[in-house]
Amino acid sequence: MFPYLQEINKFPYHDYRVMPHGCYYSPALVSGERYRLPAQQRLTFVLVHGSWADAHFWDGVAAVLRSHGHAVYTPEYAGHGIDPNKDVTHAMITKSVVDFITKLNLCNFVLVGHSFGGTVIQKVAEQIPDRIKRLVFWDAFVLKDGESVVDEFPAQMRKSFELLRAGSMDDTIMLPFPLFRDFFVNTATLEEAKQMYASVTPEPAKPLFEKLNLKAFYALSTPKSYLYFYQDNALPQGEGFGWHPHMSIRLGQSRLIVGDGDHFTDSRTRPAMLAQKFYEAGRD
Template sequence: MSVFVLVHGSWHDGSSSDDVPGYLRERGHEVHRPTVAGHGAGAPREVTHDGWVASITDYVDRHDLAGFVLVGHSWGGSVIARVAERVPDKVRRLVFLNAFVPANGTRVLDNAPAAYQELFPILAAQSGDNTVMLPFEVWRDAFIGDADLARARETYEMLTPEPLVPTVEKLDLTKFYASADVPRSYVLCGEDSALPPGDPEHGYLANARRLGTFRLVTLEGSHEVMLTNPALLANKLELAGRD
């Protein structure tokens, strides 16, 4: 039995209506799914990347967690990397799920394709509160292309605006890259085009290679496979998180 802490990605929160935790619990695992600061309906959006990280370390402390598998989806990869810097003795393994692994000293947004780097600040400037809401067309094709149109629309309604500020702060990941004490896995979804497939600089494998030695687990599915095939993802997370 493992303890999993699942850190969601952009536009999501800890109450995301997928069944991954249920499938993991059926296998006997303990599952936690905290909401990162600045996310969810009605949450204040004035937050920093340090605030993101603190919201997870505070959750870990409140629930007295240790020896857990820490999973980060999408930009959640930047969060779990910095959580591991702060509480390395509590994390058994890091699992990056089609996630950003930012190079030291870069911004999360630097690691995204040029189109997003240009679009997101424009959307934030138009929002009135410096947040980004992903256009449905991008969600439908790049993020959840393995869903039918009805499911794509249903899941889009679950999303909330994403704070821009934490994604444009330069991150000091010196400790993360200096130590490999916490084992690392990368889960790669083969039908995910949120980042350009095969892009040598911004693709998922480019992010994964920054981990050094890591376990690679692959599956078919989009960036939002937790919403389209949660049973398969739960199985793959179990493989990624095992000793």
């Protein structure tokens, strides 16, 4: 594991949507050899964010991975980021990522999904399995065929989300700060939590409640990994809920990588640690 360096948070591209194209490994972007790990396998990563986030969620992690010679792409999907339309479906979100990948002609890449992004990479993998080297689920939903995301919530949590949805004017769900602080950034300082919450925007509700047909996903032979952070409290752990082993076991034969962190904080405060975990999950 390599040390966290604060300056690595600086994103090397002014616009995260403008990146090198094609099926190749990008040259390392480093400000000094002290940032480089010895003899890493060069990989291409496509990082898919989760709910209440956008592609900037990956800025620090992507910068670290690129500094070690990996190629990194961070697609923005429908209903998020600069897209003002919140009336989106899960299929529209999936299409955004598939179109991004095919337009850039990416192949032989590690596809990473975080949280809700796990359901996205499940559906993306169904459509373009031959392009994907490995799937990596980071504290991500691995839905069973016919399930929705909210089907994996405890009853009280699901009711809270239904009330938040009903109270919105545009069929979105906005996380109240106390919920975000306790469940998503529980290891952060209060100042860090407030800074991260400032970038949170209302999440389109419909995709969270849609039941997905995943028969094709469970027929795939694509290699898979699950990355589990044991302080991640976004879902209750145990009693038939949670990330690991409740979600991870659904992948069948897969690589398990574990780390010490929560659901959001480490992408901001320890991007080097998270980048190393992605590498461990994605390498041969």
